[in-house]
Amino acid sequence: MxxxxxxxxxxxxxxxxxxxLTADVAAAVxxxxxxxxxxxxxxxxxxxxxxxxEFEPGLKRDLPEFFEKLAPQNKTYHHDQTWHDGNGFSHVxxxxxGPSLVVPFSDSQLLLGTWQQITLIDFDNRPRQRRIVVQIxxx
Amino acid sequence: MxxxxxxxxxxxxxxxxxxxLTADVAAAVxxxxxxxxxxxxxxxxxxxxxxxxEFEPGLKRDLPEFFEKLAPQNKTYHHDQTWHDGNGFSHVxxxxxGPSLVVPFSDSQLLLGTWQQITLIDFDNRPRQRRIVVQIxxx
Amino acid sequence: MxxxxxxxxxxxxxxxxxxxLTADVAAAVxxxxxxxxxxxxxxxxxxxxxxxxEFEPGLKRDLPEFFEKLAPQNKTYHHDQTWHDGNGFSHVxxxxxGPSLVVPFSDSQLLLGTWQQITLIDFDNRPRQRRIVVQIxxx
Numbered sequence: 562m563x564x565x566x567x568x569x570x571x572x573x574x575x576x577x578x579x580x581x582l583t584a585d586v587a588a589a590v591x592x593x594x595x596x597x598x599x600x601x602x603x604x605x606x607x608x609x610x611x612x613x614x615e616f617e618p619g620l621k622r623d624l625p626e627f628f629e630k631l632a633p634q635n636k637t638y639h640h641d642q643t644w645h646d647g648n649g650f651s652h653v654x655x656x657x658x659g660p661s662l663v664v665p666f667s668d669s670q671l672l673l674g675t676w677q678q679i680t681l682i683d684f685d686n687r688p689r690q691r692r693i694v695v696q697i698x699x700x
Numbered sequence: 701m702x703x704x705x706x707x708x709x710x711x712x713x714x715x716x717x718x719x720x721l722t723a724d725v726a727a728a729v730x731x732x733x734x735x736x737x738x739x740x741x742x743x744x745x746x747x748x749x750x751x752x753x754e755f756e757p758g759l760k761r762d763l764p765e766f767f768e769k770l771a772p773q774n775k776t777y778h779h780d781q782t783w784h785d786g787n788g789f790s791h792v793x794x795x796x797x798g799p800s801l802v803v804p805f806s807d808s809q810l811l812l813g814t815w816q817q818i819t820l821i822d823f824d825n826r827p828r829q830r831r832i833v834v835q836i837x838x839x
Numbered sequence: 840m841x842x843x844x845x846x847x848x849x850x851x852x853x854x855x856x857x858x859x860l861t862a863d864v865a866a867a868v869x870x871x872x873x874x875x876x877x878x879x880x881x882x883x884x885x886x887x888x889x890x891x892x893e894f895e896p897g898l899k900r901d902l903p904e905f906f907e908k909l910a911p912q913n914k915t916y917h918h919d920q921t922w923h924d925g926n927g928f929s930h931v932x933x934x935x936x937g938p939s940l941v942v943p944f945s946d947s948q949l950l951l952g953t954w955q956q957i958t959l960i961d962f963d964n965r966p967r968q969r970r971i972v973v974q975i976x977x978x
Binding site for chain 3: 641643
Binding site: 562597598599612613614615617618619620622623624627631657658659662663664665667672673674676677678680698699700 | 701702703705740742744745746770771777778779780781782783788791792794795796798799800802833835837
């Protein structure tokens with residue numbers, strides 16, 4: 562058993578910007594040399610989230626539209642009255658989706674469905690440089 | 701420390717079909733022979749999710765009604781315009797709920813609340829044969 | 840590699856009561872003596888959830904208001920018709936947010952963002968004594 566901590570760097574544009582991390586997470590599992598275990602994908606910061614989705618152009622519009630309706634940008638948030646950074650909506654969306662995803666692997670292969678991609682969503686209201694954690698525990 | 705990868709098979713009917721997986725996950729923990737660690741429950745595929753809920757008839761109606769209101773079926777999704785499979789709503793719901801749940805166990809017992817059941821929700825718009833991953837890491 | 844199971848006790852008041860658990864989880868990691876691994880934070884029970892958020896006064900109002908709008912208290916739930924405990928809304932919110940969060944740590948430090956706090960939200964409709972699980976797996 563061993564723990565390997567790795568990182569994925571991504572420039573993001575915010576406003577529900579979606580990034581497919583699947584190949585990077587799979588590469589981190591390969592690089593770890595571990596055969597069976599879990600890959601924990603974690604977004605440090607409070608305005609981004611991690612989930613899985615079929616990463617295709619239609620859903621890349623549907624999911625942002627869904628979040629825009631769920632926690633609209635053009636609404637007054639108490640957070641903005643405190644900090645005046647205008648990203649209250651980003652924090653609410655990120656807290657709901659959550660920053661962590663745990664994907665099991667076996668024989669060094671992620672046990673994802675064929676049309677299921679590990680996805681970072683950046684909810685912030687400005688470009689960011691994200692450093693996503695991929696921590697692999699296994700044997 | 702060891703890693704044990706197991707699977708739970710379920711025939712599902714879609715449209716928010718809920719399945720209580722608690723007994724199966726508990727059995728997988730017992731079978732692993734491990735005493736302390738985590739059970740990662742993971743749904744491969746992009747139209748199902750895993751969470752916990754009190755698995756009783758009232759909530760088995762409330763949660764589906766909630767998801768129907770949140771991401772309605774009878775709305776136009778860009779996903780459907782691409783693929784014409786009519787399950788855009790399923791993808792959005794599944795991405796929001798998330799495919800992974802991690803439950804700690806101690807003395808080979810899942811540390812769940814008394815009224816808290818591990819639950820698969822199939823959001824797809826057709827029957828599926830699901831193969832849920834239960835991966836146990838512990839000692 | 841080792842597994843350490845710890846607990847955080849909190850008196851909660853319900854109705855989206857939010858508690859910052861970051862210092863307690865960090866202390867549990869320190870106490871474990873482990874350097875690299877994951878901390879699984881898990882809420883036993885079906886009316887509370889765990890996520891991360893910037894724990895500041897504005898968002899401590901925004902997130903509750905968001906959940907109140909998402910799954911309102913003053914709506915009829917089938918759960919309440921069964922049990923007459925009036926907390927159907929609590930169960931729906933908790934199932935959506937989810938009871939588990941996995942945070943990686945390295946050099947005995949949680950890999951959180953600067954403004955990202957591990958947060959318990961109690962959705963129940965009455966005060967509770969919560970015992971949150973923190974299970975640390977690492978080396």
